[in-house]
Amino acid sequence: MSATGEEKAHVIGSATSSVEQLEIHERPRGWRGLYYHPATQVCLVGFVCFMCPGMFNAMTGLGAFGQVDATSSANANSALYATFAFFAFFSGSVHNVLGPRLCLLLGTWGYSLYIASYLATNIHPGAGDFVVVAGAILGVCAALVWTAQGSLMMAYPTEAQKGTFIGYFWAIFNLGGVVGSAVAFGSNFNSMANKVGNGTYIGFLILSLTGVVLPLFLADPYKMIRTDGTRVTPIRHPSWKTEFISLFVALKTDPWIVLLFPMFFASNYFYTWQFNDYNGALFNIRTRGLNNFVYWTAQIFGSFFIGHYVLDLRRFRRRVRAFLGWSIVVVLVFAVHLWSYYYQLTYTRASEPPTAVKMDINDPDYPAHIWLMIFYGLLDSMWQTTAYWLMGAMSNDPAKLAVFTGFYKCFQSAGSAVVWRLDAVQKPYMDIFISTWVLAAAGMICAFPLVYMRVKDYTEMDDEALLNRPNVERLPEPSEK
Template sequence: MSGTTGAESEKAYKRSEDGSHIDHEGRVIFPQPTGLRRIYCHPLTQASSLSEAGLIFPIIIAKFILRQAVLLGFVCFMCPGLFNALNGLGAGGQVDSTTSANANSVLYATFALGAFFAGSVTNKIGAKRALLLGSTGYALYIGSFLAVNIHPKAGGFVIAAGAVLGLCAGLLWTAQGSLMLAYPTEAQKGVYIGVFWAIFNLGAVVGASVSLGQNFHSKANSVGNGTYIGFLILTLIGVLIPLLMVDPNDMVRTDGTKVTAPRHPSWKVEIYGLWVTLRTDPMIILLFPMFFTSNWFYTWQFNEYNNALFNIRARSLNNLVYWFAQILGSISIGFLLDQQSIARRTRAFAGWAILLSMVFVVHIWAYFYQKDYTRESIPPDAEKMDIFDHRYTSRVLLYIACGLLDAMWQTTAYWIIGAMSNDPGKLAHFTGFYKSFQSAGGAGVWRADAVKTPFMNVFISTWALLVGGLVFALPMIYMRVKERTELSDEVLARMDDSGRIRVAAEVRTSRQEHRPSKMEQS
């Protein structure tokens, strides 16, 4: 603030009626809510995240239990979390994987198409409505598997439900990603992502526990109706959770800054914003290969490994430990990425190196198992490996390592996106790109499984694409990740409702002049 007089400086720091003031960087700092509203409106409560990045794990859990209301994290706990538990069983809990593979292929195809534009839709209708609409597709999809369990010829309904879920999931994950990355300060994003991912995967852990309990003594290779009914009830509860969420306009970060209020311009301006996002931040394109492969590995893990080798009891236990490993993986990598004693660029490169190491460890290990079996060597009615088999321990440990890799990959990808922006509008577009390309990859590999592509081909493609995604991401990290995101980087945050991009100084002045009074807040 060079060039300002002492009187001007004193005026700039003067508190308004609502208690807000301007800090030395020109940011409007708002006071935190008090009482129960402080808990309810806390970014932790709304994003299922944590504010103090330096706390040890037991304190995290204690504060989470006390503060966490069933909001954003629990939408994903009840909906995508249980979807993952169902998919993690292999073949959606069925004997024949063809129907589930085709349903997943259609799901990810519509997901890819819908997610690309989901950022514009979310910015237009608001994150709460996007979450509400998005969660309904998960209930329909899980209900379709109950239907096919009762009526075996209802496979077409499962595929149709997958198509609907793809469109719904694009909205849910785009809204989730924009809020999860916008609510924390820059110093907290890794932990917020990690703890959110842990809560989300806790849904899969609960679902896997239900499945294990239901099927522990089963002699069949598929789950019963009770498992699907339990999943469906929990998912329907998740559909209602967005109704309880706080409006993003009311969110104040833990450092006193307010989350950028979402704009609701015309559809024309919103679609134009999608183009502006790509044109002004083209480095995001280098992350597209990393996005593309971020769901590719599920097909080999769930169908070509878990479903191919194990009976339903072992599949259920594998599913449980896989998603529990995700909780540990997401929290651990989240802490590393938020270590403030290390420069942000250094943390980005460290996260990249950890992912590369994990990719090679997991896939070298898995190769020694995959080379010993094919589709033809394991017919559907074959007697499969049980938890009491002497070979089981080493193979379940590999599955745990797969879960760790998945969580670390997703958390790091989100963290890199979060390092590029703090604006919910821009983050909605970035998250839409992420889910779009992720789903395009998923659609391709699930279709490959449906047409019975050899197991080894799917495995090698998984390994190669993961390495390729990291290779493309490296120059993007080098050229784009900075120590701090400035307002000059936030092009969409500087765009008005007519599509005009304002200079940073004009935006700062506007924010300072339009601080809400007490009457406006009430």
Template sequence: MAEARKGLVTTNTQSPAHSVEPREVEIPTGWKYKSLKLGPITIPWYASPESQLILVSFVCFLCPGMFNALNGLGGAGQLSKNAYASDASNSALYATFAVVGFFAGTVTNALGIRIALSFGGLGYCVYVGSYLCYNHTHNLGYIVFAGLLLGCCAGILWSAQGAIMMSYPPEKLKGRFISWFWIIFNLGAVIGSLVELGLNIHTSDNDTVSDGTYIGFLVLTFLGACLSWTLVDAKHVVRRDGSRIILMKHPTWKTEILGLWETLWSDPYIILLFPMFFASNWFYTYQFNDVNLAQFNTRTRALNSTLYWLAQMFGALIFGLALDFPYIRRTTRAKAAWVVMFVFTFAIWGGGYVFQMKYTREDTALENHFEYDWKSNGYVGPMFLYIFYGFYDAAWQTFMGAISNNSRKLANFAGFYKGIQSAGAAIIWRLDGLNSPPPYMNMFASCWVLLAGSLVIALPVMILKIKDTVPVEEDLKFTDETIEDVIGHEVIYYSPEREKV
């Protein structure tokens, strides 16, 4: 048997009671722990946090990524100006997600990461298949059922993804891990949109996308569900220094609901973040249905969708690296990020206001209404507006993901975030699907006001509550349970009532 490799591990909690001197630990042998060198590039071993994060990112690449690509077309690719089926399905999806989110942690704990991700992926297969069925049968009931099912499955998939994202990244690299995930995840939507573009490139009118588009997405989402089985158990994941990760278990549904109340009591400032949570998925309906679907033909919608998700990749990369910039204090970075987001909100959505002034919902209902093709005069301006919408979305989501660097608080905040975000999405999809939906300008105004207003309301949190770092004993504090931090063969116990033993 080969000798195990050695590595140094240091635990620095900024507290003498919880400190461990640097010491040599053994890194396991076997194929899971062998790095691969490709010229100057070293690929981390399979059971490393980086490799596992990439695998999870590709699961989301193939499942939620394809979902985003499909919905990015507006109406999920259905007949022009007829987004009723998509609105009904997505409203059911997010309404279910808002409720199931509270129970998803319990299910994820019981099933484990791999099964939870796989089960979640299957929901995306059914969702895509329902649109293929709708193309031929117009079975509205089935498409609404698929939305309800996906609301359950997506809640579980994102719960499993959240457990990994909270547990695997070290604090100093959290923004970078988030940006990696968003880049790969949004690459799925980019590739999916390119598939749509390739299959519909000669469709210059505005019609339902081809069956081949839905079949291709059905295959890809199924592959995503299968890919989740390639993950290793968290207990086998080893960092470069030989230390092992602490998998943050989601609270049960009972303790999560109680935890929400306790969080409100102990951290009432979270209420100031509720508008940001509510706004975080609100604008998708307007951008996909009321801009892309309303103003562009099929192949141009596919091109716009490709550029939108590509801009998200760059936005996630830029903001992720900026939020991890080591030479500026975390508190300073947070305030600077708030200023940048505020400027972006007025610059980008101000451009959106100028574009929205050019058409109304009544105009798009006319048979002779002008629809942009990529060959049309004047297309370049709206194209760049849509690109900036995508960049803004990635910046917003990455900014929110780095509001706190306390994993326990993030776990508690997640319950509020999932529920409020999904409730907002359910409302806006339903509003757009009414028999007499609000005017486009009203939909636009609701997005702009929510985004700008929520930033102002959250400003006290940026100024007063964000810390430069969080000590491990605070980050890992539970009310009545003990956490085991496994480092090599030593187990360190953390508890509010006792010292390290």
């Protein structure tokens, strides 16, 4: 599967693109060409996240991780995202020392432990502290998983493919949420209770353990050649000191990334209201499962639409596509939150206690409520895809992208830790909702100057600052080995 003539012409003929300054390599053919194809590898990363974060999302989307009392779940999530936020700040540096495959291998087992803690709680109701500890451990593991994922997903495609590849990953990853939600919905269809049974947790645990072994099948990144013939150039085993310095190098050489921090902070903040304070508060367990199913299904369509048909639309320059994607997300933010505000006016924590009779799929008011979950799924996927695409537009260097992804997950998890704690201490639903809306709007407003000033039509060599750091050993070309 060698580079096509059109792709080579783009590389050679683009006077302003950095890729013209790189050597063009012949891609492998046959089965090796399929295995080492960037799309194949990004899809494999997607399946890792399908089995682990995907199962986690499916259970989280049920509200309270399938439990009646949301307090233990909220405290566990607060611990999870607090450790996630702390370790994610350094996870880019850890990734550049250990490599993506080892990060994925070490990180995925934390999801199995977390799911197992809820199974233990179902069997022994007094095991709530175990759930909180497992959440804190998962925060460390998740930082490794998501940093490795983000670096590979943004480094493997060419500049013209980044939105599409993000869409591929997001579709496969969220298919995990779809399958998991279908399992939860089917296994609890005849239940009118407000919590899931042991069988559901066991099924999710088995699926997550499958994801632990999948990183073994990923290719070594230094052997990867993009479809335009340019080689992916990861860094091999630099010193810890050099890698921690890279955090500040990235900020110094690309200070515009700071304008995305509010967008990062808000990017998981809205999950608490969606899953606990809307889905968990208003619906019984089987209806929560159906809501969860349509939510993650909508994510598949939303990410691929904005990634492939907007952010990678070749008839427009990259700057135009950036403005178009930003505008679509802003419109959705205000439309969906106005709709949500109308529903939030109708209930409070006092009016919807955990023991109350919840809304069922047969209730006449249900169809309008499930459409809100669909649009929330579209908003979330478009938000995350746009955030990743903006980072990918700033660099093609896997080391720099790993640092950016670490920043992303650090601030994203800090926001999640704050809001899950607010939910755990029973803050009013309306307060949490208003803070969600304000932060989402602020995040998009702060991102606008970066879109206007920093996104270029092509990534230039000056943007690859971490490639040229001193005292960093580069992997040899195949001819040097």
